[in-house]
Amino acid sequence: MIVKVCGITRLSDIKWLEKMEIDLIGFILYSKSPRKVELEFVDNLCTKLKKVGVVVDKGVHEIQNIMNKFDFVQLHGDYDFELCKELEAEKVIKVVWPERYDNVSLLKKELDIFLPFVKYFLFDAGKSLGGHGRIIEFGEWIKLLKDYPIFLAGGINPHNLGKILEIGPLGIDLNSGVESRPGIKSKEKVSSILKQINFKGEKND
Numbered sequence: 001m002i003v004k005v006c007g008i009t010r011l012s013d014i015k016w017l018e019k020m021e022i023d024l025i026g027f028i029l030y031s032k033s034p035r036k037v038e039l040e041f042v043d044n045l046c047t048k049l050k051k052v053g054v055v056v057d058k059g060v061h062e063i064q065n066i067m068n069k070f071d072f073v074q075l076h077g078d079y080d081f082e083l084c085k086e087l088e089a090e091k092v093i094k095v096v097w098p099e100r101y102d103n104v105s106l107l108k109k110e111l112d113i114f115l116p117f118v119k120y121f122l123f124d125a126g127k128s129l130g131g132h133g134r135i136i137e138f139g140e141w142i143k144l145l146k147d148y149p150i151f152l153a154g155g156i157n158p159h160n161l162g163k164i165l166e167i168g169p170l171g172i173d174l175n176s177g178v179e180s181r182p183g184i185k186s187k188e189k190v191s192s193i194l195k196q197i198n199f200k201g202e203k204n205d
């Protein structure tokens with residue numbers, strides 16, 4: 001299982017995350033987020049962890065101009081496949097909110113449209129934005145996890161991780177559920193999650 005920790009704002013958090021079995025770290029490039037960082041913070045960063053830039057309201061040219069700073073861009077706004085086509089598919093994480101869809105067929109149709117233009121999908125709770133700590137509601141969509149490269153997000157924390165592991169996503173995205181306060185990551189919470197993943201033998205990516 002691929003593990004991403006998002007909403008990073010401190011170098012000190014990156015230092016201990018590097019010593020853990022974390023794969024990706026995410027940076028929120030959205031002015032209204034309490035976890036927002038400036039591009040300069042990422043520019044001056046030297047880490048072995050793969051970097052994800054999370055965008056909400058940046059246009060295609062802005063995204064193209066920052067892509068070289070990141071290993072992935074996470075499209076966490078209302079982005080259509082016309083925009084995705086302009087980006088390097090191998091670097092795109094496309095966010096989808098399953099609660100927006102009346103049924104799993106409509107959701108699957110949307111995934112099939114985007115699939116050629118993305119590396120991963122990220123299913124988040126709610127119907128827009130992210131970082132609100134809402135826990136994603138399971139639905140018929142869980143059957144899609146075996147056929148599509150999907151990360152799960154949405155309030156994932158040490159106490160609700162078990163249910164997430166049972167449905168077996170490709171990856172998980174940890175944010176507010178592993179914080180002591182917005183942007184401040186908790187080593188204890190991340191460690192607890194990794195222990196549960198390893199206990200289940202899931203960290204085999």
Ligand SMILES: O=C(O)c1ccccc1N[C@@H]1O[C@H](COP(=O)(O)O)[C@@H](O)[C@H]1O
Pocket residue numbers: 006007026028030033034035054056076122124129130131132133134153154155156173174175176177
């Ligand atoms: O974290 C934020 O502030 C944020 C703001 C705007 C868009 C996305 C944001 N974070 C992403 O939202 C999901 C779920 O986060 P949470 O677990 O509900 O806190 C996650 O992918 C973050 O990368």
